[in-house]
Amino acid sequence: MIDPYGGRLVERELPEAARARRDAERGHLVTVHPPIDQLYDAEKIGIGAYSPLEGFMDAETVRSVAATGRLPNGLPWSIPIHFPVPPGTPSASSVRAGDEVGLLDGQDRLIAVLHVEETFPIDRRALARATYGTDDPAHPNVADLLAGGETAWAGPVDLVHRLLPPWERDEPTPAETRAEFSRRGWSRVAAYQCRNPPHTAHEYIQRLTLEREDVDGLLIHPVVGRLKKGDYRPEVILQAYDALVRHYYPADRVLMSPLTITMRYGGPKAALFLAIVRRNYGCGVYIVGRDQAGVGKYYDPYACHRVFDAFDIGVLPVRYEESFFCRRCGWMASGRTCVHPASERAETSQSRIREALASGAPLPPEILRPEVAEVLRRPNVTIV
Numbered sequence: 001m002i003d004p005y006g007g008r009l010v011e012r013e014l015p016e017a018a019r020a021r022r023d024a025e026r027g028h029l030v031t032v033h034p035p036i037d038q039l040y041d042a043e044k045i046g047i048g049a050y051s052p053l054e055g056f057m058d059a060e061t062v063r064s065v066a067a068t069g070r071l072p073n074g075l076p077w078s079i080p081i082h083f084p085v086p087p088g089t090p091s092a093s094s095v096r097a098g099d100e101v102g103l104l105d106g107q108d109r110l111i112a113v114l115h116v117e118e119t120f121p122i123d124r125r126a127l128a129r130a131t132y133g134t135d136d137p138a139h140p141n142v143a144d145l146l147a148g149g150e151t152a153w154a155g156p157v158d159l160v161h162r163l164l165p166p167w168e169r170d171e172p173t174p175a176e177t178r179a180e181f182s183r184r185g186w187s188r189v190a191a192y193q194c195r196n197p198p199h200t201a202h203e204y205i206q207r208l209t210l211e212r213e214d215v216d217g218l219l220i221h222p223v224v225g226r227l228k229k230g231d232y233r234p235e236v237i238l239q240a241y242d243a244l245v246r247h248y249y250p251a252d253r254v255l256m257s258p259l260t261i262t263m264r265y266g267g268p269k270a271a272l273f274l275a276i277v278r279r280n281y282g283c284g285v286y287i288v289g290r291d292q293a294g295v296g297k298y299y300d301p302y303a304c305h306r307v308f309d310a311f312d313i314g315v316l317p318v319r320y321e322e323s324f325f326c327r328r329c330g331w332m333a334s335g336r337t338c339v340h341p342a343s344e345r346a347e348t349s350q351s352r353i354r355e356a357l358a359s360g361a362p363l364p365p366e367i368l369r370p371e372v373a374e375v376l377r378r379p380n381v382t383i384v
């Protein structure tokens with residue numbers, strides 16, 4: 001199995017005794033309530049999903065990532081993982097290097113302790129341009145960045161408690177997915193990044209990957225972080241995938257598990273970041289479809305393919321063009337395998353599927369498996 005990024009899996013989850021001590025002594029900590037995105041990041045650092053990061057980035061590292069796409073040691077890294085101090089935090093201005101800050105969730109559970117080694121100002125617009133190629137506040141991550149603090153705290157993170165998922169399903173750590181892959185005898189695992197229920201074009205590239213003789217198994221790893229209006233609820237995405245896996249895939253070749261991080265719609269940089277994260281979970285192969293991690297018209301839909309030529313992260317990218325069901329071919333296809341005009345292609349866009357679901361119109365199996373459609377036709381599947 002591929003080794004973790006940087007060679008070693010970071011594990012900063014405190015053992016039981018240290019956890020109890022932290023809880024007992026939390027009255028001595030400065031505490032803050034960061035946005036959920038930053039708690040996800042703290043948790044992912046703690047369980048090693050962001051190896052080799054041991055904590056939130058310092059000024060030099062943020063500068064290096066923004067300017068060169070690499071950590072100061074030269075390892076490719078495309079998305080800054082820094083900790084903007086939440087605006088309006090009363091005690092924030094008193095925090096200095098050497099202090100410890102407790103990060104609390106909405107229920108005041110102590111999620112992590114940040115050992116502050118540096119405080120530094122963030123040029124939010126410049127960072128947005130360097131990371132997302134734009135400072136347009138219509139870009140969701142740029143909006144977050146501009147709304148966040150102008151000062152950052154950097155330093156190692158100790159994970160005290162895992163976040164409580166809003167659904168009844170465990171989220172395995174990188175150590176746990178690696179152990180599960182070993183138990184199944186998988187050494188070469190492909191990761192599939194997604195954030196929506198599966199339609200046939202998704203299934204097609206998953207199947208093509210499973211057909212490869214150099215792939216033992218597939219990790220379907222939906223990003224189900226912070227939600228916005230109109231998104232499918234995480235449990236719906238997971239149930240839709242459950243239905244697909246149960247009815248159509250060999251159970252011993254596919255594993256599905258949620259990944260709670262905030263989706264960075266950074267096009268190529270986000271694709272690279274998401275692949276690095278999957279390497280930590282044990283995946284040496286990474287599926288890259290068209291316009292992965294894109295939003296609006298900010299990115300060339302195939303820049304997410306080319307970025308893997310510019311930066312070697314040790315993961316084999318398996319790149320696919322846009323696929324579709326062609327009525328003339330009577331098959332799933334892409335521009336590489338089908339000669340027919342667009343009018344012959346069944347459109348599988350999420351907007352088309354949502355319209356059909358909303359109106360009760362039938363969705364042909366060429367677009368959506370009936371067992372998946374059944375899940376999506378239940379009430380309250382999206383965030384209102």
Ligand SMILES: [Zn+2]
Binds near residue numbers: 330333340344
């Ligand atoms: Zn065709």
